Amino acid sequence: MLYFLVKAITPSVTRRHLSTTAIEQGKKAAAYRAVDEVVHSSLSVVGIGSGSTIRYAVDRIKDRQDLAHVTYIPTSFQSRMLIQDANLKLGNLEQHPAIDVTIDGADEVDSQLNCIKGGGACHLQEKIIASASKRFIIIADDRKKSDTLGVNWTKGVPIEVLPMAFSVIMLHLKTYFPSAAPKLRMATEKAGPVVTDNGNFILDVHFGPISSPSDLENKLIRIPGVIEVGLFCNLTDRAYFGSSDGSIHVANRG
Ligand SMILES: O=C(CO)[C@H](O)[C@H](O)COP(=O)(O)O
16 A cells, blocks of 8 residues: 555656756756856946845855945845845945946746736845846746747736725725636735735736736836836846756846
8 A cells, every 4th residue: 555655646746846946947047157157356336136046146146255345235135135145245325326237037028028927925125126227138948938928927916005004905906807706815824915015915916828918017117006017118238047957048128
């Protein structure tokens, strides 16, 4: 009996383990290559994104003695902790409103390098930092590459909203986009909704394939109470997509 139980469980565990490892290899390869190519010792201020992929970029940066003078600007609580734990110089936007380069992850990236971001609920600060950066670089494993936004990332476009406005915004969204099914993002280890680093709520909204991300972004941002939309249009200069075999696809904005 035990033999059959072990036999039934083993293959799926192994497959899941392998695929997680493969994804992490892709993230790491993209992050290392991006740091090596875009974070030069001539820079003074570098923005650090949020999520799981950016951890590899910070790992690579902390090993570089020639980057010890650089000030790093975080995009979230998580990213501030990463910078501090790596003993890098932590800065803020008040002191450094102009950033040389920012590296960040993404949930989906289209062929024009428009992105869906906010899977980690950090897109408000991420977009501010991206807009303050001379160069904005995306690092991701190759699952994130897509022809059209909304096809690979099926959790919806994250929208940060003022808490007192969330139900009004949901009503507006249901009226303007009847099939969008907006959902208030709920916390998993806390009762109630996810509360962002800025004290707001997140709505995840399904638009299907998004043919014109910037038109959609412009419509959504005009809804009163919407603070930021997780569509990053015409912001990314270059994206590094890593595969499990260590190969990397580099895409530049045309
Ligand atoms: O936008 C983000 C957080 O708001 C992240 O950059 C995005 O979710 C990608 O995360 P990961 O590197 O874990 O895939």
